[in-house]
Amino acid sequence: MEFSLPLPVLSIVQTITSQGFTCELVGGAVRDLMLGIPTKDWDFATNAKPEEILPLFQESFCENVFGTVMVAHKHLCAQFGLEAGTEDPNLIYDITTYRSDGTYENYRHPTSVTWGKTIEEDLKRRDFTINAMALLIQGTENWVQEKNSTLITVPCTLTDPFNGQQDLEARVIRTVGNPDERLSEDALRILRAIRFSVQLSCTLTAEVTTSILSHTDLLSHISQERISEEFMKMLSTETPDVAIVLLDKLNVLQYIIPELLETKGVKQAGHHIYDVWEHSVRALGACTSPDPVVRLATLLHDIAKPQTAKQGPNGTVTFYNHEVVGARIAKAIAQRLRLSKKDCDRIFTLVRWHMFVYDKEVTDAYIRRFIRRVGVDQINDMMALRTGDRVGSGSKANSWRLDELRERIYNELHQPLQLKDMAIDGNDVMKELNIKPGPEIGKILNELFEDVLDHPEHNEREYLLQQLKRYV
Secondary structure: OEEEEEHHHHHHHHHHHOOOOOEEEEOHHHHHHHHOOOOOOOEEEEOOOHHHHHHHOOOOEOOOOOOEEEEEHHHHHHHHOOOOOOOOOOOEEEEEEOEEEOOEEOOOEEOOEEEOOOHHHHHOOOOEHHHOOEEEEOOHHHOOOOOOOOEEEEEEEEEOOOOHHHHHHOOEEOEOOOHHHHHHHOOHHHHHHHHHHHHOOOEEOHHHHHHHHHHHHHHHHOOHHHHHHHHHHHHOOOOHHHHHHHHHHOOOHHHOOHHHHOOOOOOOOOOOOOOHHHHHHHHHHHOOOOOHHHHHHHHHOOOOHHHHOEEOOOOOEEOOOHHHHHHHHHHHHHHHOOOOHHHHHHHHHHHHOOOOOOOOOOOHHHHHHHHHHHOHHHHHHHHHHHHHHHHHOOOOOOOHHHHHHHHHHHHHOOOOOOHHHOOOOHHHHHHHHOOOOOHHHHHHHHHHHHHHHHOHHHOOHHHHHHHHHHHO
């Protein structure tokens, strides 16, 4: 078989094999090449020891006990005089010595590793058959190093002791060996199995499914950072809604977002035709943003409806202030998932203001206030959430109101929308009022800004300085 590979990848193989060592491409890169999809997961396995690999690559480093030497794309290109192209300069290539793992501790890492001698020995320790294949790249002595080429087609030999190619063609997720052993060794493999199933449109074997159901409690031993990493990757797939349904079916969702389970059976009224759970999952599937943070906000936008539900005298149900309560719950979930402060705040804002309304009679000042609350950078995110919300309610994705609102937002973007857009700042307030730095300055600026939002023509330095005299 032949594959077209980038020069940095070929340079690694050629450099190692020129020293008399073996070197194969392994893991996700092989899987993705077999599927014909782009990959950024370039892993290599070799019989060279870390101390033999490190001198071969400038700026390479090894900071683990598992024998993995890492080198960044930018350093590799600089060393071999290659065009960096559009690839992330900080992309890391992993080069690991053949090894076998000892017993595992903490349901995550082996207590010891032993250097191996063959690629077959190394592949035995892998998680799933589709990740336990290796490509031996042949004819290294015949490569023509065209420094400006993006890809070079080379012959390869596949090593596949566990029939990973067959499982990949059948779209099946199967463990290498006994699934109970594989999942109890490293409980994160439970999430990886689900993620690969969704990401690659594969089916879990009955044995893997049964094993997951028997070992979900082991996820309590896995760090929130690693759980979050896998979960956010699921939200980044083409079918994040399928991921949520599968996580629920396998009793895994309780270890990620147990709050979401409380929405099951919470009936809604009005334009809604689904309960809160199904509405939320459908909204996620219809969200038009590829950003997993926006998708998470979409999934959680009605998270507080169980807590705020009240039955009316005529049988109707209301959820007053669910967006206010929900914003706090959603932010707490994001923090538990170890998202960045910026992303936690984004989720808070999207959930807090997702209940916006629009009709033709609203003023331009209303539009400007809406933009200010949501933030210019998040307007498209809010529209993506609203689209998901509409579809999840059984409505069409778009409406004349949304189209008109977008147009009016666009027309207001040249107006002052943030404090930094004002013609004066905190220094002017301190100077004119002869006061020291403190919260009073922000309060004054915000009060003046409310006037500017209503009357953009008031955003003149002379006018605003005159208004400051009211605070003397």
